[in-house]
Amino acid sequence: MAGEFDLIDRIRARTVARGDVVLGIGDDAALLQPPAGMQLVVAMDALNAGIHFPHDTAPADIGWKALAVNLSDLAAMGATPAWCTLSLSLPEPDAAWVDAFLDGFDALARAHAVALVGGDTTRGPLSVCVTVFGFVAPGRALCRAAARVGDDIWVSGTPGDAAAALAQWRAGGTRDPVLRGRLDRPTPRVALGLRLAGLAHAAIDISDGLLADLAHVCGASGVGAEIDVDALPVSDALHAAAPDPDTRRARQASGGDDYELCFTAPAAAQHAIVDAAAGASTRVTRIGRIVEGDAVDARTGDAAAWRPASGGYRHFQD
Amino acid sequence: MAGEFDLIDRIRARTVARGDVVLGIGDDAALLQPPAGMQLVVAMDALNAGIHFPHDTAPADIGWKALAVNLSDLAAMGATPAWCTLSLSLPEPDAAWVDAFLDGFDALARAHAVALVGGDTTRGPLSVCVTVFGFVAPGRALCRAAARVGDDIWVSGTPGDAAAALAQWRAGGTRDPVLRGRLDRPTPRVALGLRLAGLAHAAIDISDGLLADLAHVCGASGVGAEIDVDALPVSDALHAAAPDPDTRRARQASGGDDYELCFTAPAAAQHAIVDAAAGASTRVTRIGRIVEGDAVDARTGDAAAWRPASGGYRHFQD
Numbered sequence: 001m002a003g004e005f006d007l008i009d010r011i012r013a014r015t016v017a018r019g020d021v022v023l024g025i026g027d028d029a030a031l032l033q034p035p036a037g038m039q040l041v042v043a044m045d046a047l048n049a050g051i052h053f054p055h056d057t058a059p060a061d062i063g064w065k066a067l068a069v070n071l072s073d074l075a076a077m078g079a080t081p082a083w084c085t086l087s088l089s090l091p092e093p094d095a096a097w098v099d100a101f102l103d104g105f106d107a108l109a110r111a112h113a114v115a116l117v118g119g120d121t122t123r124g125p126l127s128v129c130v131t132v133f134g135f136v137a138p139g140r141a142l143c144r145a146a147a148r149v150g151d152d153i154w155v156s157g158t159p160g161d162a163a164a165a166l167a168q169w170r171a172g173g174t175r176d177p178v179l180r181g182r183l184d185r186p187t188p189r190v191a192l193g194l195r196l197a198g199l200a201h202a203a204i205d206i207s208d209g210l211l212a213d214l215a216h217v218c219g220a221s222g223v224g225a226e227i228d229v230d231a232l233p234v235s236d237a238l239h240a241a242a243p244d245p246d247t248r249r250a251r252q253a254s255g256g257d258d259y260e261l262c263f264t265a266p267a268a269a270q271h272a273i274v275d276a277a278a279g280a281s282t283r284v285t286r287i288g289r290i291v292e293g294d295a296v297d298a299r300t301g302d303a304a305a306w307r308p309a310s311g312g313y314r315h316f317q318d
Numbered sequence: 319m320a321g322e323f324d325l326i327d328r329i330r331a332r333t334v335a336r337g338d339v340v341l342g343i344g345d346d347a348a349l350l351q352p353p354a355g356m357q358l359v360v361a362m363d364a365l366n367a368g369i370h371f372p373h374d375t376a377p378a379d380i381g382w383k384a385l386a387v388n389l390s391d392l393a394a395m396g397a398t399p400a401w402c403t404l405s406l407s408l409p410e411p412d413a414a415w416v417d418a419f420l421d422g423f424d425a426l427a428r429a430h431a432v433a434l435v436g437g438d439t440t441r442g443p444l445s446v447c448v449t450v451f452g453f454v455a456p457g458r459a460l461c462r463a464a465a466r467v468g469d470d471i472w473v474s475g476t477p478g479d480a481a482a483a484l485a486q487w488r489a490g491g492t493r494d495p496v497l498r499g500r501l502d503r504p505t506p507r508v509a510l511g512l513r514l515a516g517l518a519h520a521a522i523d524i525s526d527g528l529l530a531d532l533a534h535v536c537g538a539s540g541v542g543a544e545i546d547v548d549a550l551p552v553s554d555a556l557h558a559a560a561p562d563p564d565t566r567r568a569r570q571a572s573g574g575d576d577y578e579l580c581f582t583a584p585a586a587a588q589h590a591i592v593d594a595a596a597g598a599s600t601r602v603t604r605i606g607r608i609v610e611g612d613a614v615d616a617r618t619g620d621a622a623a624w625r626p627a628s629g630g631y632r633h634f635q636d
Contacts, residue, residue: 022357026538027462028394028523029361031454034352039340042435043347044403044449048442076346085362087447117360124366129405129447131362136349144345205346220344 007098007121011086014106018115020082030117032083038135043073049126053184054169059097061184063104066128069207071112071188072259076205078142078197079134081112081190089124101128104185112190142196142203142263147221151201151264151290154273156189156282158235159210163255164242178237186259192284195276196263203263209254214262215296224293229253230300231287253298264290325416325439329404332424336433338400348435350401356453361391367444371502372487377415379502381423384446387525389430389506390577394523396460396515397452399430399508407442419446422503430508460514460521460581465539469519469582469608472591474507474600476553477528481573482560496555504577510602513594514581521581527572532580533614542611547571548618549605571616582608 012025022031034040047066049055057065067084074081086105090097109116114132165183168175189205196203202221204213211227218225232252242248265273270286277284291297330343340349352358365384367373375383385402392399404423408415427434432450483497507523514521520539522531529545536543550570560566583591588604595602609615 022456023459023461028391028521029359029397029450029452031395031459032358032360033456034358036354040350040352040358041347042350042401042403042449042451044405044437044447046405046407046438046440046442046445046447048407048440051441073346077349079347083360085360085449087362087364089364089366089445119362120364122364122366123369124364124445125443127364127407127442127445129362129364131360131403131449132347133360134347138340138351141341141349143341203346 007093007095010095010098011102011116014102016109016113016115018082018113021115021117024115024117032117035135039138039141041074041077041079041134041136041141042131043070044129044131045069045073046127046129057184059100060104062128063101064108064185066130067105067108068186068188069259070130070132071108071190072186072205074132074134075188075190075193076142076203076261077136078140078193078203079136080194081114081132081134083115083117083133084109085131086116086119087129088119088121089127090121091126136197140197142193142200144202144204144217144220147202147217147223147264147290149223149290149292150267152267152270152286153214153225153227153262153264153288153290154284155210155232155260155262155287156192156284157258157260158233158238159206159258159260160238160248160252160255161235162186162257163251164238166257168241176237176241179241183257186257188259189261189282191280192261192277192282195280199269199272199276200263200265203261206258206260206262207256209256210262211253211296211298217262217264218294218296224291225288225296226291227288227296227298228300229298231285233283233285249300325411325413328413328416329420329434332420334427334431334433336400336431339433339435342433342435350435353453357456357459359392359395359397359452359454359459360449361388362447362449363387363391364445364447375502377418378422380446381419381421382426382503384448385423385426386504386506387577388448388450389426389508390504390523392450392452393506393508393511394460394521394579395454396458396511396521397454398512399432399450399452401433401435401451402427403449404434404437405447406437406439407445408439409444454515458515460511460518462520462522462535462538465520465535465541465582465608467541467608467610468585470585470588470604471532471543471545471580471582471606471608472602473528473550473578473580473605474510474602475576475578476551476556477524477576477578478556478566478569478573479553480504480575481569482556484575485569486559494555494559497559501575504575506577507579507600509598510579510595510600513598517587517590517594518581518583521579524576524578524580525574527574528580529571529614529616535580535582536612536614542609543606543614544609545606545614545616546618547616549603551601551603567618
């Protein structure tokens, strides 16, 4: 069986090359050359087996998702990804598992020219922790505190798909591969985030659920929000999986793990937003507006006010 | 019981303030301003309960050690620490545990003016993953590949203490608090590393054991090494815990978790090294020299050649 150093060699052999990596995997630390005048953008997220992904998730999908959830944080800041580090805890040093994990991790790393520059492999319960590094020009980052009264609220993609996949998995019945793909291989909206920087006001990625994450934006910005839940785009797969409107609305408004972007922008920027989304080949939909107050008000087209049963997903339940 | 967001608030409330942190904990990612012209130095290490520390380790000691092992990597590069991120997996959201953990983590962070700028808290088996960021001027980093034939080999502190503590813990008998302190609260040799940058050639921190880590330096540099094991300084506590010379030598030469620095420097730099160590208030000892070849030869003063039973510690055993 392979030892720790063999695993590190396997990982190093597949790393993306970048000119700004002075010294990558193999020393006590990595040496990196940040571009002059740019701010460094850093996010770190861990995925634990059974908590953040079902135990039957394919290793390649775990690799993809571990990087995707972190790139999604850079996307929500409007940053250009550059480097990452990886800490991998495995119950045993399984080279075949690591190779499969790297198939997914590297596919996404190459798509975004992200170099893996360091980290460690350790024995322990299956867990993947990634730190990502990107750049943004000063003053152009999309921050949660930047929403303004009168802003339109937008969302990318079709939120709710990942939650529908998780519900199917929990129920143990029919499982739609399209929905499962949205849970296991979320698409970080990096291209969209880059085009929104300097154009949109606030942004956040949807990991805890649209309403919960929008509430974070409102809290940080000192504003409220009105959302038309029925304005949220519905994927065909979600429509088929959740024909009951209230179930579907719950998935869309409160389901986590979508890693779509929710962002706010001045009403005058509507055409520019649509152009930016087209340039990023990403669907965006206007779903509400920022108002005075401190509440997130979720309404439907045919009811006075629809309220989700839960304010969102928490890793730690009270 | 506190939820995830309460834990994050507790962590944020105790963070060190730095002027180069544009945006810290609380957004999708941190925004940081690296100093112009410097290289960024990044290391990431995870500690898992039962693997990297005994289950009975105090939370404050876990907090200290999680940061210490990472700062030790920066020290081994000769870098100035600046920022860190923290991913904390806990079986349950225990606010008292987190407060105690932060007591140790913050004590070390403040000592080195390191700002915690992001990360996450998740549910899962107890595990702590830290990424640290520092700076070094181009060309001044201490790299493993820089050892040259004829260099002196030096070590800081008194290696073997941590391994002796672990042996006592495993045996379940008398436990020396001095040794246990060296296991639980290692001192990252940051001040020494900073003074060695531009003076020493190669450096590494001793996490896997002196001989194993020195072998990494030799492998990266394409050289061999001769070590006089009996030249290694012995702490009073280690002397009392391991009166048998061979047991003591095994702790010193092959015991991990000391986080002392092993470094090489030209013979002409001996006085400068001693001055640098005095300036950093850190004991250093010359223990051998770099030679041609590819082997690490460990000798004693009174025997032809003493060989350790094991080449060092691995998290993953073959």
